[in-house]
Amino acid sequence: MTKLKDIGELDLIKGLAERFTSSGPDVLKGIGDDCAVLRAGNEALLLTTDILVEGVHFLRDDLDPASLARKLLAISLSDIAAMGGRSKAGLLAVALPPDTDTKFWESFAGALIEEFKPREIDLLGGDTSSSTGPLVFNLILLGRADPERILYRSTAREGDLVFVSRPLGDAAAGLALQAHPEIKINQAAYKYLRAALEEPQAEEELGPLLAESGLVTSMIDVSDGLAADLRHLTEASSLGAEILADRLPFSEEAKDLAAVLDRDPAEWALSGGEDYALLFTVPPSNAGNLRHLIRDRLDREIWQVARMLAEPGLFYLSKGQSRPLTSRGYEHFRSKGS
Amino acid sequence: MTKLKDIGELDLIKGLAERFTSSGPDVLKGIGDDCAVLRAGNEALLLTTDILVEGVHFLRDDLDPASLARKLLAISLSDIAAMGGRSKAGLLAVALPPDTDTKFWESFAGALIEEFKPREIDLLGGDTSSSTGPLVFNLILLGRADPERILYRSTAREGDLVFVSRPLGDAAAGLALQAHPEIKINQAAYKYLRAALEEPQAEEELGPLLAESGLVTSMIDVSDGLAADLRHLTEASSLGAEILADRLPFSEEAKDLAAVLDRDPAEWALSGGEDYALLFTVPPSNAGNLRHLIRDRLDREIWQVARMLAEPGLFYLSKGQSRPLTSRGYEHFRSKGS
Numbered sequence: 058m059t060k061l062k063d064i065g066e067l068d069l070i071k072g073l074a075e076r077f078t079s080s081g082p083d084v085l086k087g088i089g090d091d092c093a094v095l096r097a098g099n100e101a102l103l104l105t106t107d108i109l110v111e112g113v114h115f116l117r118d119d120l121d122p123a124s125l126a127r128k129l130l131a132i133s134l135s136d137i138a139a140m141g142g143r144s145k146a147g148l149l150a151v152a153l154p155p156d157t158d159t160k161f162w163e164s165f166a167g168a169l170i171e172e173f174k175p176r177e178i179d180l181l182g183g184d185t186s187s188s189t190g191p192l193v194f195n196l197i198l199l200g201r202a203d204p205e206r207i208l209y210r211s212t213a214r215e216g217d218l219v220f221v222s223r224p225l226g227d228a229a230a231g232l233a234l235q236a237h238p239e240i241k242i243n244q245a246a247y248k249y250l251r252a253a254l255e256e257p258q259a260e261e262e263l264g265p266l267l268a269e270s271g272l273v274t275s276m277i278d279v280s281d282g283l284a285a286d287l288r289h290l291t292e293a294s295s296l297g298a299e300i301l302a303d304r305l306p307f308s309e310e311a312k313d314l315a316a317v318l319d320r321d322p323a324e325w326a327l328s329g330g331e332d333y334a335l336l337f338t339v340p341p342s343n344a345g346n347l348r349h350l351i352r353d354r355l356d357r358e359i360w361q362v363a364r365m366l367a368e369p370g371l372f373y374l375s376k377g378q379s380r381p382l383t384s385r386g387y388e389h390f391r392s393k394g395s
Numbered sequence: 396m397t398k399l400k401d402i403g404e405l406d407l408i409k410g411l412a413e414r415f416t417s418s419g420p421d422v423l424k425g426i427g428d429d430c431a432v433l434r435a436g437n438e439a440l441l442l443t444t445d446i447l448v449e450g451v452h453f454l455r456d457d458l459d460p461a462s463l464a465r466k467l468l469a470i471s472l473s474d475i476a477a478m479g480g481r482s483k484a485g486l487l488a489v490a491l492p493p494d495t496d497t498k499f500w501e502s503f504a505g506a507l508i509e510e511f512k513p514r515e516i517d518l519l520g521g522d523t524s525s526s527t528g529p530l531v532f533n534l535i536l537l538g539r540a541d542p543e544r545i546l547y548r549s550t551a552r553e554g555d556l557v558f559v560s561r562p563l564g565d566a567a568a569g570l571a572l573q574a575h576p577e578i579k580i581n582q583a584a585y586k587y588l589r590a591a592l593e594e595p596q597a598e599e600e601l602g603p604l605l606a607e608s609g610l611v612t613s614m615i616d617v618s619d620g621l622a623a624d625l626r627h628l629t630e631a632s633s634l635g636a637e638i639l640a641d642r643l644p645f646s647e648e649a650k651d652l653a654a655v656l657d658r659d660p661a662e663w664a665l666s667g668g669e670d671y672a673l674l675f676t677v678p679p680s681n682a683g684n685l686r687h688l689i690r691d692r693l694d695r696e697i698w699q700v701a702r703m704l705a706e707p708g709l710f711y712l713s714k715g716q717s718r719p720l721t722s723r724g725y726e727h728f729r730s731k732g733s
Contacts, residue, residue, distance in 0.1 A: 059496070059497040059498075060493060060494050060495065060496065060497065061491055061492075061493055061494070061495045061496075061497060061500065061525075062493035062494065063497070080517045081483065081484075081515060081517050083483070083484075084484065084517050084519065087517060087518065087519050087520065088518065088519065088520045088521075089520075092520075093484075093486065093519035093520045095435075095440075095484065095519070095537070097433075097435030097436055097438075097440060098435055098436015098437060098438070099436060100435075100436070102433075102435060102440070104486060104519060104520070104535075104537075105520075106486050106488045106520070106521055106522050106533075106535060107488075107522050108488040108489075108490055108522045108523075108524045108531075108533070109524075110490045110524050110525065110526055110527065110531075111527065112527030112528075113490075113524055113525045113526065113527060114524070145419065145421070146419075146421075146422065146431075146433065148431065148442060148444050148535065150444050150445075150446040150488075150533045151446075152446055152448045152451075152529075152531055153399055154399075155398060155399055155400035156398050156399070156400065157398065157399045158397070158398065158399075159397040159398065159399060159401075160397075162399065177419060179418045179419050179422050179425060180425065180426065181422065181425050181426065181431035181433070181442060182425065182426045182427075182430075182431045182442070182443075182444070183426075183444055184444050184445050184446045184533075185446075186446045186447075186448050186451055186452070187399075187448065187451045188448055188451065188528070188529065188531075189448065189449065189450030189451060189528060189529045190450075190526070190527060190528015190529045191490075191526065191527045191528045193446075193448075193490055193526075193531050195444075195446070195488045195522070195533045197442075197444060197486065197535050199433070199442075
């Protein structure tokens with residue numbers, strides 16, 4: 058008997074998508090991008106859903122409920138931003154064991170509402186159930202975008218430069234720090250790396266700016282690690298890409314921790330996940346203008362980490378040598394050993 | 396320490412709604428009806444989400460996965476129909492233990508797709524996770540409707556007649572049948588009552604017909620029992636209602652089983668739940684026209700079960716005596732004894 062742990066999470070979703078290719082005239086994008094996209098009058102509606110399960114994504118005693126709410130929201134905010142949209146409304150479905158402390162729920166719900174308010178995101182409703190096991194939270198987030206400006210994964214072009222919006226691997230470094238409580242680092246670095254893991258920030262301003270600039274050809278967010286997410290983008294665009302090892306941006310904090318642990322921070326960047334950077338492709342002739350725009354509007358930098366190739370596949374250029382990259386990032390159902 | 400089991404599910408949702416009353420200009424309805432309603436160009440978009448948890452809503456060995464998929468869909472289809480909308484698209488979030496048989500997933504996903512196809516409902520995406528405990532399925536269903544024709548809970552009028560679209564209590568009778576395997580009834584009745592419980596049918600045709608007729612003032616679906624759902628409607632409309640015991644419609648199958656078990660089928664109708672009938676209010680002067688329309692278009696009957704009162708509260712008129720009704724239907728978190 059085949060069990061789910063014998064196949065991968067990606068196969069599960071792909072299997073559904075392959076059996077269900079038809080879509081109505083209002084569906085601009087179904088399965089296969091950061092969000093689904095529906096036509097809604099002159100606008101496009103973006104939809105994304107993310108599920109967090111106790112014991113898989115978090116431990117009840119490890120994480121305070123307010124952080125959990127902010128993390129769940131950040132994951133979905135990042136999906137909306139990665140299409141170039143602005144988040145507008147949410148629904149929340151939860152399954153909670155009857156012995157859950159009401160304070161846990163109060164703190165979770167309160168934090169979610171506090172995050173919604175300044176963003177003018179409306180809580181539209183949801184569903185609640187008892188759970189016979191873990192706490193389960195499922196957020197559905199809706200965004201809006203100009204349908205002509207949405208950035209998909211599938212529209213990168215050969216020769217495009219691939220940029221990321223922030224240093225990579227900080228969340229994975231935060232996880233490594235958690236796994237090694239004996240390691241001593243300075244308090245500021247500790248706080249920075251733990252925050253990267255526990256309080257990730259979505260690129261809510263940058264995503265729409267990139268879409269509206271008209272200078273970018275495709276986009277995805279880095280939630281599963283650079284290798285896995287760049288692979289998603291190359292496959293959706295029927296292209297390949299070469300990662301430029303020398304250009305991968307790391308924070309000083311991640312580099313210091315990597316040195317202490319004798320690790321290569323590139324591993325964290327490639328397969329660590331949960332960075333929620335934006336990864337986007339830019340024709341070489343647009344790159345200068347885009348850098349200027351982002352400095353001008355947000356006083357920020359971007360980093361080139363790869364270039365798009367006509368040849369399919371993912372390659373890693375390090376010390377003058379380019380070799381194929383096979384890592385596919387973390388998959389939930391796959392047994393850890395395989 | 397207060398636990399969730401000490402408060403009710405209704406309080407949980409209400410608590411969130413009360414802390415979050417503001418809503419943007421595109422939100423036609425937030426928390427507090429069968430669906431949330433968003434403006435989408437000239438149309439309205441309806442959104443509903445329903446979560447099913449193993450051990451709470453179903454037992455893995457008890458129900459085949461295809462039936463489970465159909466039931467999950469029917470619950471959401473009924474919510475869309477209860478606003479007068481037509482279902483158009485869905486997202487599915489699941490948490491599945493790694494030891495889940497892939498056949499279970501295949502059967503569940505296959506059945507869902509088979510239900511989507513003839514309805515031209517698009518599967519837009521979703522999320523999958525491992526689960527450390529029960530199977531969890533969360534469906535998000537989107538529908539469309541004419542914003543001028545949507546039927547809310549809050550717009551019933553004093554003196555309106557209250558109708559239901561089908562006999563009540565069949566699902567509860569099916570549950571009673573399941574709890575009494577020693578009971579012998581004829582095979583046709585057995586199949587009918589078990590199907591009412593396990594394969595509920597949403598009023599997908601009738602809902603939009605009622606909305607488009609212009610003859611109906613408010614609507615809700617009967618998912619928690621007549622008492623609880625009529626109470627929702629009366630409270631949303633700031634009115635009361637009197638249930639007419641003599642007029643409650645029962646199937647012959649439910650009446651026969653009630654006789655064998657020495658039960659009153661009215662109990663099943665009032666607090667049984669899962670009937671997925673539509674409950675709607677009609678000014679007396681429209682009732683005849685509506686009956687004719689429904690006979691003409693769908694060759695079906697409707698049943699008056701109550702009338703709307705100016706006085707708040709829910710009353711039960713039986714044998715010439717009207718008494719207040721306090722049953723609130725099944726609540727998930729509330730301990731069974733309370």
